[in-house]
Structures are given as structure tokens and as C-alpha cells.
Amino acid sequence: MTDLSRLSINQETVKQWSLPELVEGCGKAGIDKAGLWRAPVQEYGVERTARLLADAGISVTSLCRGGFFTALDPAERARALDDNRTAIDEAAALSTDTLVLVSGGLPVGSRDLHGARERIADALAELGPYAQERGVRLAIEPLHPMFASDRCVVSTLAQALDIAERFPAEQVGVVVDTYHIWWDDQAPAQIVRAGRGGRIHSFQLADWITPLPAGVLVGRGQLGDGSVDFRAFREAVEATGFTGPIEVEIFNEDLWARDGAEVLAEVAARYLEHAC
DSSP states (O other), X not given: OOOOTTEEEEGGGGTTSOHHHHHHHHHHHTOOEEEEEHHHHHHHOHHHHHHHHHHHTOEEEEEEEEEOOOOSSHHHHHHHHHHHHHHHHHHHHXXXXXEEEEXXXXXXTOOOHHHHHHHHHHHHHXXXXXXXXXXXXXXXXXXXXXXXXXXXXXXXXXXXXXXXTTSOTTTEEEEEEHHHHTTOTTXXXXXXXXXXXXXXXXXXXXXXXXXXXXXXXXXXXOTTSSSOOHHHHHHHHHHTTOOSOEEEOOOBHHHHTSOHHHHHHHHHHHHHHHTO
């Protein structure tokens, strides 16, 4: 198979590239979709980024990230809500319908996972209507349990859906990211649940490799280098009726040290080999 029509390259996969380099590289590779991150977009300029990608015929499949809703301090929570409204506005300006949420870890000194998850729901109750008015869906991304303490108290698709299902699907859904949920034997059933409710807002691929590096955030593997059965995940997601983009999001310092065009070509080849 040689069909790359659904493949989206997340900006972090080729972090060594500037936005213009990303656009040029995707054009040369025949890839017309990209997932973006807020910091480099803000640095380049949101409106300028939107024009750059639109002129090149590249659609933005997601913007990362919003979230971090779990603070106990009211002022800190208010700042998080303001920042997420800005993120929603940025997503709308980039013409993407999906803002990925990393929900936040436990506040310092807290052990109350339930309370932290309830504060996520409280934030979504405020942000969901705001996002819907701007044509943006909020996508809760469950992160591997090793990140629960400091980054995301939502660790499984079931937990993400338990929160998302309190709100209309047009407002809140989930991210199916193979890196974070490959280990969960309940993931297939939860994918069915998410698809039945129309809540799969983003589908992302990265492999799980061991040993993990000291900085576990950059421990994602190139497709095919680790433990994840990508084809099984793709088939499960597509069985729900999902026909959206398939975004490859890899944080890996070895990939970032290589030539970006070489990495992009390898990602495309591995996608065809292992996911299609």
C-alpha cells in the first residue's frame, strides 16, 4: 500500500524543523496534514502559521495542548481557564476542529485523584460551550499511568470517557493514542464505546520502547520499533466508523538529531508497513 492520504505528521515528530521547513518537507513527501503545538505556533505567529499552511494546502489535524485543570488554588484554576480559551481561539484560527487536552497531574501534596478528575470536569463544563461556539472539539488524552502524578490523572480511555460523556460529543471527546493505552486490555472495548458515542476526536500513533530513557517524555519509539500492534489499533478504531486522520506523534531525541526529511520518509514507510 502507498496511500498516505490519512497520514498526519505531528510537528513534534520532526521538532528539528521550523514551521516553513515542516510545510516544505510535507509538500515534498506528499503529506497534506499536520498536527501542531502551541509554543512554536505562537513563536511564528498564529495568523502567519494559518496562512502558511493554508497556502501550502496543508490542513491542521489537531492543536496541542490545552488542559492542566487540576490546581487547587482558585486563581491558578482561573488562569488555566483563560489559557484554554486562548488555545481554543488559536485552534479556530488554524481551522482545526480538535484541541488536545493534557488534563493535569496531582497538585503538590495532594493524593486525591477523584477530586482532581472532578476539577477537570468542572473546567470542561465552562470550556465546552465556548469551544463549540468556535467549531472546536476538546479531546481528553489519557496518558500512561506513569504520568498520573505530575502530568495527567486521566490514565485510561475508560476514565477519559467517564468525564467526556458528561458533555455533548460535539464539545468533548477523547484521543486514542497508542503510546499511552497499548498496555490496557480494556482499550478495545473502550474504543468501541468511544466510537459508538462519536467521541474519537483524534487517533495518534507512537511505539512503546524499552528501556525508557531518563527523560521519559522523550521515550516514544518510531513505528515498528517496540511493542504496539498498530494495525490492530487501526482496525479497531476504523471498525467504529472513524475515517479521520491518523497522526504520528513521536517525541524522540534520536529522531530529532537526524535529518528531518529522512525522518519523515521513514515515518511514512513505517506507517505503511505497520499501520496500513
